[in-house]
Amino acid sequence: MEDLTTRPWEAADRPFLWDMLYLALYVRPGDDPLPRAVLNDPHIAHYLDGFGERSGDDAEVGLSSGQRVGAAWCRRLTSDDPGYGFVADDVPELGMAVVPERRGRGVGRLLLTQLLGRNPAMSLSVDNTNDAAVALYDSLGFVSVGEAGGSATMRRRPSAGGPPHR
Numbered sequence: 001m002e003d004l005t006t007r008p009w010e011a012a013d014r015p016f017l018w019d020m021l022y023l024a025l026y027v028r029p030g031d032d033p034l035p036r037a038v039l040n041d042p043h044i045a046h047y048l049d050g051f052g053e054r055s056g057d058d059a060e061v062g063l064s065s066g067q068r069v070g071a072a073w074c075r076r077l078t079s080d081d082p083g084y085g086f087v088a089d090d091v092p093e094l095g096m097a098v099v100p101e102r103r104g105r106g107v108g109r110l111l112l113t114q115l116l117g118r119n120p121a122m123s124l125s126v127d128n129t130n131d132a133a134v135a136l137y138d139s140l141g142f143v144s145v146g147e148a149g150g151s152a153t154m155r156r157r158p159s160a161g162g163p164p165h166r
Contacts, residue, residue, distance in 0.1 A: 004107060006114050009059035009073070014051060017059060020071040021048055023097035026127045046081055047095050048073075056092055060114040062107050070098035072111040074119050085125035085153050087145060094124040108136060116140065120158040125151045 009017070018039060025034055025044070038044055051057050051073070059073035074092035077083045083093045094115070098107045116122070124142065126133050128150055142154040 003064055004069070004105075004110065005063050006060050006111055007063065009052075009061050009071070011052065013059065013061050013068070013071070014048075016061070016068045017048055017051060017071055017073060020073075020097040021095060023099070024095050026130050026133075028127065028129055043084075046077060047075060047083060047093070051075070056119075058092075058115065058119055060111045062098070062102075062111050064102065068099075069102045070096070070107045070111055072096035072108070072115045074115060074122055083125070084151065085123045087123040087153065087155050091121055091123050091155065092119055094122045104132070108133075109140075112136070112140060116156070121156060123153060123155045125153055127151050 021044070022034075022036060022039055025038065027033055051059075054075065056074070056076040059071055061068055062070040072094065073096070074094050075083075076089065076092045077086055078089050079086070085093045094112070096108060096111060096115075098111075122142075123145075124137065126137060128134070128147070134152070137154050137156075140156065142156045144152045145155045146153040
């Protein structure tokens with residue numbers, strides 16, 4: 001992981017978080033990329049609209065040679081406006097992405113480990129065909145608690161960790 005460092009997010013990171021949200025929208029191999037305008041969809045935008053204004057908003061940013069290379073963030077959504085990985089009002093949902101040229105080098109694991117240190121209980125939605133992401137979440141104590149539309153909803157409880165539970 002060369003010169004990789006991480007730090008908690010700052011207000012100046014908001015545009016980068018939006019870039020990472022776009023990259024976090026998994027596109028199966030062979031499918032056309034999503035238009036960037038998908039970020040305007042309320043079901044996507046609620047993950048970052050006004051980020052930092054709600055209690056529990058948190059993010060970790062990865063840096064290499066001073067350049068941002070990835071981010072992991074979490075936000076509490078409610079049953080009135082649930083996300084794709086929603087399990088409960090008091091459990092924040094995770095979003096994360098790493099720039100393509102830095103994937104597979106441990107950046108995501110480091111970001112998520114740092115964020116989990118501050119937010120040990122989280123949920124997420126992951127495409128069942130995204131083997132690398134599923135393996136990462138399994139290894140960090142996330143377990144599948146439901147499925148919909150080809151994606152698994154996974155949850156990590158505060159005492160989780162250790163070997164895969166799936």
